[in-house]
Amino acid sequence: MKRYRIPIAAALFLLPLLARAVWFYQGIFWRAETIATPDYESFTIPQPPLSTSVPAAELAPSHAIILLDQAHANMFSPSELETLTGILHTRGARVESVALGSYDNRTLADQLKYASAYISVCPISAYSTAEIQLLQDFVRGGGRLLILTDPTRSAVTYDYYGYGSATVMADVIAANSLLAPYDIAFVDDYLYNMSFYEGNYRNVFFTDFSANPLTKDLSKIVLYAAHSLQTGSGTVLIQSSQTTKSSRTDTDGAYGVAAVDAGTHVLAIGDLTFLQPPYNQVADNAILIRHIADFLLEAPRIHDLKDFPFLFQREVAIVPMSDVLLSANLLGPIRTLQQDLAGVGIGSAMAPGVMAGKDLILLATFSSPGIGDYLKPLGIQLPSLTAYPSARGYPQIEIPGFGSVPASGIGLILFSRTETRSTLILLAEDSASLTDLLGVIGPEGFSNCVLQGDVAVCGLGGGFGDFGSSWWQPYGAASDDLPPDLTSTPVPAG
Amino acid sequence: MEYFRTKWLTHPLAHPVLWLALPLALGFAFSLLIPRPIVGTITFRDAIYSYSAGDIISQLRYAYDHPEIQAVVLVMDSPGGTVADTESLYLELIRLREKKPVVVSIETMAASGAYYLAVGADYIFAKPSSEVGNVGVRTVLPSAPSVYEDEISTGPYKFYGGSRDETLRLLDPLKKSFYKAVVLGRGENLLTTPENILSGKLFIGSEALRFGLIDALGTYSEALAKAAALAHVWNYETKDLRPLALGPESTAVYYGFFLETADGTQSPYPRAAGAYYLYIPESDRRLP
Numbered sequence: 001m002k003r004y005r006i007p008i009a010a011a012l013f014l015l016p017l018l019a020r021a022v023w024f025y026q027g028i029f030w031r032a033e034t035i036a037t038p039d040y041e042s043f044t045i046p047q048p049p050l051s052t053s054v055p056a057a058e059l060a061p062s063h064a065i066i067l068l069d070q071a072h073a074n075m076f077s078p079s080e081l082e083t084l085t086g087i088l089h090t091r092g093a094r095v096e097s098v099a100l101g102s103y104d105n106r107t108l109a110d111q112l113k114y115a116s117a118y119i120s121v122c123p124i125s126a127y128s129t130a131e132i133q134l135l136q137d138f139v140r141g142g143g144r145l146l147i148l149t150d151p152t153r154s155a156v157t158y159d160y161y162g163y164g165s166a167t168v169m170a171d172v173i174a175a176n177s178l179l180a181p182y183d184i185a186f187v188d189d190y191l192y193n194m195s196f197y198e199g200n201y202r203n204v205f206f207t208d209f210s211a212n213p214l215t216k217d218l219s220k221i222v223l224y225a226a227h228s229l230q231t232g233s234g235t236v237l238i239q240s241s242q243t244t245k246s247s248r249t250d251t252d253g254a255y256g257v258a259a260v261d262a263g264t265h266v267l268a269i270g271d272l273t274f275l276q277p278p279y280n281q282v283a284d285n286a287i288l289i290r291h292i293a294d295f296l297l298e299a300p301r302i303h304d305l306k307d308f309p310f311l312f313q314r315e316v317a318i319v320p321m322s323d324v325l326l327s328a329n330l331l332g333p334i335r336t337l338q339q340d341l342a343g344v345g346i347g348s349a350m351a352p353g354v355m356a357g358k359d360l361i362l363l364a365t366f367s368s369p370g371i372g373d374y375l376k377p378l379g380i381q382l383p384s385l386t387a388y389p390s391a392r393g394y395p396q397i398e399i400p401g402f403g404s405v406p407a408s409g410i411g412l413i414l415f416s417r418t419e420t421r422s423t424l425i426l427l428a429e430d431s432a433s434l435t436d437l438l439g440v441i442g443p444e445g446f447s448n449c450v451l452q453g454d455v456a457v458c459g460l461g462g463g464f465g466d467f468g469s470s471w472w473q474p475y476g477a478a479s480d481d482l483p484p485d486l487t488s489t490p491v492p493a494g
Numbered sequence: 495m496e497y498f499r500t501k502w503l504t505h506p507l508a509h510p511v512l513w514l515a516l517p518l519a520l521g522f523a524f525s526l527l528i529p530r531p532i533v534g535t536i537t538f539r540d541a542i543y544s545y546s547a548g549d550i551i552s553q554l555r556y557a558y559d560h561p562e563i564q565a566v567v568l569v570m571d572s573p574g575g576t577v578a579d580t581e582s583l584y585l586e587l588i589r590l591r592e593k594k595p596v597v598v599s600i601e602t603m604a605a606s607g608a609y610y611l612a613v614g615a616d617y618i619f620a621k622p623s624s625e626v627g628n629v630g631v632r633t634v635l636p637s638a639p640s641v642y643e644d645e646i647s648t649g650p651y652k653f654y655g656g657s658r659d660e661t662l663r664l665l666d667p668l669k670k671s672f673y674k675a676v677v678l679g680r681g682e683n684l685l686t687t688p689e690n691i692l693s694g695k696l697f698i699g700s701e702a703l704r705f706g707l708i709d710a711l712g713t714y715s716e717a718l719a720k721a722a723a724l725a726h727v728w729n730y731e732t733k734d735l736r737p738l739a740l741g742p743e744s745t746a747v748y749y750g751f752f753l754e755t756a757d758g759t760q761s762p763y764p765r766a767a768g769a770y771y772l773y774i775p776e777s778d779r780r781l782p
Contacts (some may be wrong), residue, residue, distance in 0.1 A: 005513045013517035013524070020525040027726035029564065029595060035588050035614075038674035043667035045660075194689040199663045201692075278659055 046199045048282040049220070061092035062297045064116035071100045071108075072123035072174055075153035076272060081121065083280045087293040109134055114310035114344065116299040117144035121272060122153035123174035136181050139265045141307075144299040145182075146292065149175045150272035151190035151225050151247075172227060175268070182261035183232035184268045189248035190225045191255055191270075196243055198222045198282065205283070206257065208239040214260065214267065214291045220283045227270030228255035233262040238269075267295055303422075305415045305454050308445060309340045312359040312422050316341060317351035319360060321368035325431040330363075333438030337361070340443045360423040365430050366397075366407055374425055378414055378455070382407075401452045411437030413446060413456040428460065436460040529562035531727035533718050534735040536568045537746075541764070541772065542575025542607045545749040547583050549740060554586045556739035558593060564730065565595045565721035568615065569714060573762075574607030574772040575751065577631065577668055584675065587614040595724035599717035600624045600708070605696055607771030609707075610672055613679030616724055618708040619717045620699035626707055628773040629676060630694040631668040635661050636767070668769060680706055696773065 066088055068078065078085070078097075085095045098111055098118075108131055112118070118135060127135075139145050155169040172186035179185060192202045202225040209215035215237050228246050229236075236256035245252055258269040269292075274285045303311050318334060320326055326334075334350070341348045346359075354360055364371045366382050375382065379400040396404040397412070411428035426441075428434040440448050440458050449458035536553045540546040557563045568587075574580065590596060591614065598604070598612045600620035605628040612618050612626075620626055636654035647653055655661070673692055677684065684691075685706035702708045710716070722730050736744055753761045762774045 009513050009517040011517075012514060013521040016518065016521035016525040017528065020528045024528065024531050024729050025727055029725045031592060035591055036678045037585065037588055038671040038678065040671055043670045043674075045663045046666050047663075194692060199659075199666060278657075 048198055048222070048278075050281055051284055051286050062116075064088075064093040064297050064299065064301075065114055066093055066095045066296055067098050067111055067115045067118045068095050069118065069120040069123060070097050072120070072127060073125040073155065074120070075122040075124055075150075075155060075171060080272060080276050081119075083275050083277065083286075083289055084293060087290060088296065091293065091297055093297055109306075112138045112143065113303075113307040115143060116301050117146060117296040119146045119148070119296070120175065120178060121148045122150055122171040123178075124155045124169050124171055126174050127177050132178060132181070135178060137306075139182075139263070141304060142299055142301040143265070144296055145178070145266040146296060147175050147179060147266070147268045148272050148275075149186050149227050149268075149270050151188075151227050151270075153272065179266065179268055182234060182263075182266045184229060184234050184259050184261060184266065185231070186227045186229045186268065186270055187246065187248060189228055189246045191223070191228055191240055191244050191246055191257065192225070193241070193244045196241060204240060204244055206238050206240055208241065208254065210235055210237050210239075212237050212260065212264075214258075214288070214295055216291065217287050218284045221285050221288055222274065222279065222282045223257055223271040224273035224279060225271070226257045228257060229259055229268055229270055230256065231259040231261075234259045234266075235262075235264075237267075265299075267292070302417075305413065305456055306445065306451050308415075308424075308441065309344050309346065309443060311415060311424060312341070312346045314346075315358050316346055316348040317355045317358045317360055318348055319351050319353055319362050321362065321364040321371060323365055323368050323431075324363050324434060327431060327435075329435045330431060330438070333435055333441075334363075337438060337441060340441070343443060354421075357420075359421055362423060362425045363434055364425060364427050365434065366427060371425075371427070374416075374423070375414070375427075378416060380412070380414065380455075399455055399457065401455065402450075402457055405457055409460055411440070411458045411460050413437070413441070413449065413458060415454040433460050531564040531722070531725065531730040532560075532562050533721050533725070533727070533730050533732050534563045534566045534738075535718075535732055536566060536735050538568060538608075539571040539601070540746060541573055541751045542579045542583060542611070543749075543751040543764075544576070544579055546575070546746070546751070547579035549736070549744075549746065550583055551586045553735040553739040554583075554590050556735055558590045560738075563594065563733075563735070564727045565597065565725035566590065566735070567714070567717045567721045567732075568596060568598045568611075569601060569717075570598055570604050570608055570612060571601035572608035572611075573603060573605045573774070574610070574628070575770065576764075577607070577769045577771055580607035580610050580771045583611050584614045587611060591616060595721055597717045597721040597724065599712075599714050600626060600699070603696075603773070605773035606630065610675055610771055612708075613676050615679075617710070617717075617720050619710050619712040619714075619720070620702060620708045621713075622699045622711050624699040624702075625696045625773075626699060626702040627691070627697045628694055629669075629672055629691050631665045631672065631769055631771060632774070633661060633665060633769040634767045664769060668771075672771065676707075683709065 068081070088095055096111065096115070098108060112134055115138070118138060135145060149171045153171050157167045157169065170188045172188045176185045190202060191204050193204045194201050196205055197203050198205060203222055204226065205220055205222055207220050209218050212235065221238065236259045238256065238258040240255045240257065242254055243252055244255055246255055257271065258267070260267050273279055275289060280286055280289055305311070318337070324330070338348045348361070351358075362374060372382065381398040395407040397407050398404055399412070408429060411426065411433055414425040414427065416423045426434060426437050428437045437458060437460060440446050440460075446456050446458060449456040534553075534557045536550060538546070538550055554566070557566045587596060596615045597617045598615040598619065600612065600618065601624065603625040604612045604620070605625060609627055609629065635658040636656065638658060639650045639654055651657065656664075669692065673688065676691060683706040685704070690705065697705060697707060699708065699711055703711055718732055722728060751764055753763045753765045755761055764770060764772065
């Protein structure tokens with residue numbers, strides 16, 4: 001028994017230790033492998049693919065005037081467009097602001113007369129129907145329209161006095177009202193790509209371009225949180241890869257971000273950031289910006305009569321026809337006309353006849369010899385004034401678009417252009433009426449006149465009011481009933 | 495003494511008592527040196543910033559240094575916080591986890607940096623409606639550099655810390671390291687795409703479980719049991735590590751991380767600009 005005493009004692013000693021250990025511990029925690037943590041040194045800051053400098057092409061200097069909309073709560077600073085406006089300036093163009101309540105009271109209509117292009121950036125407040133119509137006419141006349149929007153430029157308004165609700169005013173609403181006539185519409189979203197991006201998921205690479213001068217030489221551009229857009233009759237110029245998503249649906253797709261209308265006069269781009277340093281130097285963005293400048297400067301602007309006095313490209317010869325008497329009464333309005341032209345940088349001088357290399361203002365009467373040669377291209381037929389009273393009771397002038405108008409008490413302002421010359425014809429019954437006709441012309445346009453294309457029919461003397469509403473007869477509705485007070489109008493000598 | 499020797503040691507039962515009872519008594523005495531295992535709990539209901547991170551790191555270090563603490567349960571309800579403090583906490587948690595199992599129990603939210611911290615644990619519990627995820631980084635871009643008449647610096651970015659573009663680009667490596675931590679932490683449990691995780695979405699607990707962002711839906715008690723099981727202990731006791739690590743009077747101090755409006759209301763926005771692993775609910779963006 002004695003020989004077991006020590007092992008039993010040892011066992012008894014260990015028993016409580018073991019019991020307590022087993023009571024508390026089922027085993028020993030042992031982590032076989034070290035726990036991996038991110039290799040922080042391996043995560044580097046992504047650098048953008050910078051473009052090589054783009055040599056400026058040898059281009060003819062431009063004297064175009066580009067309008068920059070600042071009248072619609074536009075959410076941008078002009079400095080953000082410096083890369084674009086800088087190119088415009090170096091090419092000789094002038095960028096002019098369209099602002100509310102401008103100091104010289106110029107309206108949009110006034111400014112569009114002489115502009116080549118109109119830029120609207122992130123507009124928030126709505127365009128009026130009249131403004132949209134003016135811009136449509138402007139585009140129809142060859143003007144270029146550039147609409148830039150950006151998802152980061154929404155305006156937020158708070159209802160402090162009501163329920164405290166916030167309203168987000170997206171720039172696409174006003175922009176889309178301008179673009180609707182051209183079948184282009186921005187989507188109130190932003191594009192992003194979680195795998196193929198430049199520094200940040202919302203900076204998306206674009207490599208899919210339609211063939212167009214605006215996308216020439218582009219292989220890759222980056223846009224920075226761009227609105228997508230859709231177009232019906234227009235052309236999508238820049239389209240995303242299939243892995244790009246729209247924030248509106250979070251679904252993959254090939255989304256357009258830039259488009260031109262069917263006439264290629266309207267350009268819409270859903271990003272503003274790519275114009276700003278340093279993003280203008282990323283990938284081929286600089287080339288795109290240069291193309292946009294070309295787009296704005298190469299506007300084949302066709303001026304029509306409503307653009308007076310911005311009708312001429314060169315010095316103007318003012319030529320009175322042989323039967324026009326340059327009386328003292330007439331000289332004064334001619335001087336005013338010259339001043340109006342000088343105000344827009346066009347020199348003018350009286351001349352005995354048409355001069356090569358100069359534009360022309362022709363002062364004529366209905367009976368001026370040879371005037372028919374000028375009017376024939378315009379489709380205007382003058383009556384034989386000696387045939388008064390005509391079968392219709394009074395000499396009528398057939399004017400395309402107007403129908404028949406009485407020859408008395410009115411003046412015509414006609415505009416035509418060829419490759420070599422722009423011609424403005426001022427036509428009235430006689431020299432005295434011509435004086436009155438010159439009086440309706442001013443830098444703001446033609447008062448007391450109805451303009452239609454390149455023809456203006458102006459009431460002279462008492463104005464249209466004296467004629468009532470029946471002086472103008474549309475096609476097929478000519479009437480022999482004349483206003484009573486016209487029946488005694490003397491017939492001009494033929 | 496003589497009495498003791500003659501009276502007791504000569505007793506017929508004296509010898510068995512000595513060689514049986516004495517070792518047993520000694521065994522009992524020495525067994526008390528085996529500590530009762532403790533599952534320490536760290537409760538974190540704040541944003542992650544220098545003060546709150548300092549408190550938690552003290553508790554993690556205490557757990558690391560004390561062998562009786564066999565496992566730790568981190569109870570979490572946080573929207574995340576600063577990048578650097580999140581990384582400090584994460585690395586300190588990993589250090590502890592090398593030695594002891596760590597289980598996270600998400601209460602209402604473990605968003606952004608808080609989730610970064612959670613993926614450093616061995617096991618993640620959440621409630622079915624807890625908000626989990628929001629993986630990503632956010633910052634406010636600095637102003638474009640400009641010069642002032644009366645305030646001078648020695649470099650163009652002295653006032654701003656960097657250009658807007660550089661600041662934006664800084665987010666990418668931060669995002670990638672966050673994502674890497676998620677991948678390393680969740681491993682094969684992760685059942686969703688990188689795109690889904692990096693979208694920055696907050697997932698409710700049940701959805702987070704489906705995507706493998708957490709391990710189970712469960713209570714704090716279950717988190718304790720899981721921690722004990724991972725540490726192979728039972729009959730353990732739980733202890734709040736805050737008073738142990740920071741003193742008995744210690745309480746969580748919410749030290750001005752969030753911006754306060756003029757009327758003293760706390761906004762969800764941090765006071766200072768910078769990069770954050772932080773979820774900011776878009777509850778009320780009106781200016782005061």
